[in-house]
Amino acid sequence: xxxxxxxxxxxxxxxxxxxxxxxxxxxxxxxxxxxxxxxxxxxxxxxxxxxxxxxxxxxxxxxxxxxxxxxxxxxxxxxxxxxxxxxxxxxxxxxxxxxxxxxxxxxxxxxxxxxxxxxxxxxxxxxxxxxxxxxxxxxxxxxxxxxxxxxxxxxxxxxxxxxxxxxxxxxxxxxxxxxxxxxxxxxxxxxxxxxxxxxxxxxxxxxxxxxxxxxxxxxxxxxxxxxxxxxxxxxxxxxxxxxxxxxxxxxxxxxxxxxxxxxxxxxxxxxxxxxxxxxxxxxxxxxxxxxxxxxxxxxxxxxxxxxxxxxxxxxxxxxxxxxxxxxxxxxxxxxxxxxxxxxxxxxxxxxxxxxxxxxxxxxxxxxxxxxxxxxxxxxxxxxxxxxxxxxxxxxxxxxxxxxxxxxxxxxxxxxxxxxxxxxxxxxxxxxxxxxxxxxxxxxxxxxxxxxxxxxxxxxxxxxxxxxxxxxxxxxxxxxxxxxxxxxxxxxxxxxxxxxxxxxxxxxxxxxxxxxxxxxxxxxxxxxxxxxxxxxxxxxxxxxxxxxxxxx
Numbered sequence: 258x259x260x261x262x263x264x265x266x267x268x269x270x271x272x273x274x275x276x277x278x279x280x281x282x283x284x285x286x287x288x289x290x291x292x293x294x295x296x297x298x299x300x301x302x303x304x305x306x307x308x309x310x311x312x313x314x315x316x317x318x319x320x321x322x323x324x325x326x327x328x329x330x331x332x333x334x335x336x337x338x339x340x341x342x343x344x345x346x347x348x349x350x351x352x353x354x355x356x357x358x359x360x361x362x363x364x365x366x367x368x369x370x371x372x373x374x375x376x377x378x379x380x381x382x383x384x385x386x387x388x389x390x391x392x393x394x395x396x397x398x399x400x401x402x403x404x405x406x407x408x409x410x411x412x413x414x415x416x417x418x419x420x421x422x423x424x425x426x427x428x429x430x431x432x433x434x435x436x437x438x439x440x441x442x443x444x445x446x447x448x449x450x451x452x453x454x455x456x457x458x459x460x461x462x463x464x465x466x467x468x469x470x471x472x473x474x475x476x477x478x479x480x481x482x483x484x485x486x487x488x489x490x491x492x493x494x495x496x497x498x499x500x501x502x503x504x505x506x507x508x509x510x511x512x513x514x515x516x517x518x519x520x521x522x523x524x525x526x527x528x529x530x531x532x533x534x535x536x537x538x539x540x541x542x543x544x545x546x547x548x549x550x551x552x553x554x555x556x557x558x559x560x561x562x563x564x565x566x567x568x569x570x571x572x573x574x575x576x577x578x579x580x581x582x583x584x585x586x587x588x589x590x591x592x593x594x595x596x597x598x599x600x601x602x603x604x605x606x607x608x609x610x611x612x613x614x615x616x617x618x619x620x621x622x623x624x625x626x627x628x629x630x631x632x633x634x635x636x637x638x639x640x641x642x643x644x645x646x647x648x649x650x651x652x653x654x655x656x657x658x659x660x661x662x663x664x665x666x667x668x669x670x671x672x673x674x675x676x677x678x679x680x681x682x683x684x685x686x687x688x689x690x691x692x693x694x695x696x697x698x699x700x701x702x703x704x705x706x707x708x709x710x711x712x713x714x715x716x717x718x719x720x721x722x723x724x725x726x727x728x729x730x731x732x733x734x735x736x737x738x739x740x741x742x743x744x745x746x747x748x749x750x751x752x753x754x755x756x757x758x759x760x761x762x763x764x765x766x767x768x769x770x771x772x773x774x775x776x777x778x779x780x781x782x783x784x785x786x787x788x789x790x791x792x793x794x795x796x797x798x799x800x801x802x803x804x805x806x807x808x
Contacts (some may be wrong), residue, residue, distance in 0.1 A: 259307060266299075266790065268307060269316040275584065276303065304474075309467045316465035389425055389463055391418040391582070393573035401426060401541055410560055411545040414608035416583050416591070418576030421543045423513050424453075424460035426543060428580040430511040431486055432466070434660045437510030437540075439488040440502065440533060444519035446492025449477055449733060453515040454490050493520065509533055510540045517544040518556045518775040519735075522768040549775040550742055551618075551765060552610040556775065574607050598662050615764035615773050618742055623757055626667040626749040631656075638664075639688070639703050640728065640791030641680070642783045643711040646673045650680050651783035652705075653756060654687065655791055663745040664792065669753040669784055677717035684723050706790040728790035733797060735787040738777055741795035746788075758782035 259267070262283045269279035276299035281287045287295050287691040302308055390398060400406040411419040427439050441453045454477055461470050461479070471480045477490035487504055502509070512533045520526055530542065548557055560570045575591060577582055595602040600620075603609040612619045634656040641652040654668035670683055689700045706728040707715050718725040730737070752758040759782055789796075 259311060263308060267311045267315055270312060309774040313465050315465045391423050391578045393577045397571045407541055409543045411571050412548050412560060413573040414547060414606045416578060416587055417573040418578050419573060420456050423545045424456040427457060427459045427511055427513050428464055428484060433511050435484045436507040438486050438504045439511045439794060440509045441513045442493050444493055445516050449490045457488060458747055473627060499529050503506045512542045514544045516546060518549050521774055522555045522557055548608045548610050550604055550610060550612040551773060552777050554773045557610050590694045617763045617765060617777055618760045620742060620746055621760050622747045623750045626665055632668060637703055639705040639792040640787040641707050642786040643707055643708045643714050644783060649673050649783055650675050651787045653784055653787040665747040665808040666756060666788060667749050667752050669756050677714040678721050681718040681721035681723045706793055728793040730793060737793055737796040741789060759785045
């Protein structure tokens with residue numbers, strides 16, 4: 258039996274509040290807690306079987322009562338359009354026009370669904386699915402439902418709702434095709450549980466179907482109890498392994514490529530599709546992706562070619578999503594980035610490729626960093642990458658300026674065959690300076706974020722007096738690279754020649770067909786890695802804020 262606070266939480270979630278909002282409403286003392294703590298508590302609460310059953314019951318009851326008239330739809334679309342215009346007004350005229358066109362397209366698509374008759378004389382329009390997806394996705398949903406499209410490309414920046422739509426569409430397909438199964442693919446298996454798997458679990462819960470599916474945390478597999486249908490999750494580090502995916506009956510009718518930009522080109526995706534679509538006549542494949550920064554990345558060129566040939570790519574931005582779905586903080590963060598770094602805003606939030614060629618750091622600025630600048634630094638970041646031979650130990654020191662999103666790197670050191678105590682002494686020497694002219698030099702015991710892979714060296718440096726800590730780099734390689742590529746990075750090539758060389762030479766990978774990939778080769782990156790580790794906590798906050806909203 259639920260407690261009064263648990264019931265209040267369920268009622269708030271049924272009204273459409275986020276986990277964080279619902280938890281703070283049901284547990285007022287949580288208002289003073291950190292957002293990360295509230296999110297963890299709410300997540301744990303929703304794993305309770307009684308809570309899940311109650312949410313499923315309340316959502317099913319709400320769905321049965323849900324009725325929507327044509328007039329209500331028109332009023333709601335007007336609200337959404339007005340909100341989108343308001344948020345686009347301060348942006349460029351191009352953004353304003355995009356928001357207007359999107360709202361018009363969405364309005365026309367939804368109104369086609371609704372007959373002119375009075376509600377009593379027509380089929381009931383249930384809010385369960387149609388009002389869970391953003392207006393930008395009404396057209397691809399209609400095309401999928403009608404069997405008029407096979408490959409659905411969804412491109413957009415943060416908050417564009419593409420992954421939420423893909424997950425909802427996947428579960429909806431399973432519900433409508435009892436003889437078919439689903440397969441969710443990501444480039445790397447270790448990313449599946451916290452992203453695509455969590456997103457599909459969310460979709461099942463939002464559709465009020467939690468009681469009808471087995472969704473164990475221990476396996477990357479979801480099973481519909483009544484039919485035995487499966488939703489499988491696979492990493493695609495080796496595409497040939499997809500041939501071994503077997504289902505107990507029927508065929509795989511729907512596939513979802515999450516973060517499709519991370520795959521190694523269309524040749525790899527075609528190889529997977531040849532295995533994915535065996536044994537059935539009707540199927541659909543959904544590709545969701547954030548357009549990579551470089552315009553010449555394979556997925557940007559491929560989707561542009563689709564459009565040039567008359568096909569459709571469904572592009573969306575957070576401007577087309579109802580503001581209440583995103584939350585005030587999400588929109589505030591987007592507006593702050595638009596104000597401080599328009600180029601990064603265009604890429605991260607509008608999904609516009611802003612880079613050229615294969616260069617990873619086309620934002621890097623190489624110039625002298627003066628002693629006067631250094632004297633004023635007050636937010637210093639240190640990072641190190643461990644190595645012995647032939648890989649070197651590498652260390653860098655930078656200044657982070659939050660308001661302008663600028664990282665200024667002005668110290669580097671490194672070498673081969675250095676023991677941890679020798680590394681520690683060199684760090685201490687580099688972090689020893691006088692704060693004012695005439696004062697005695699002082700060792701500044703700053704945090705040194707370090708490669709997690711060598712905890713023994715970290716411990717030895719701590720014993721020698723260095724404040725070395727693990728950078729916690731797990732599942733953060735591309736996210737931290739993307740962070741460095743999105744900010745202004747000033748590097749003094751005289752003070753930091755090895756870092757400058759790595760940054761100038763670093764390019765995205767290419768496949769055998771010469772297509773640029775959205776991946777970065779490992780190697781010749783020791784001082785870049787040191788810089789990544791130095792700002793890993795900042796990069797992680799940005800990634801987790803987005804992940805928390807998506808959940």
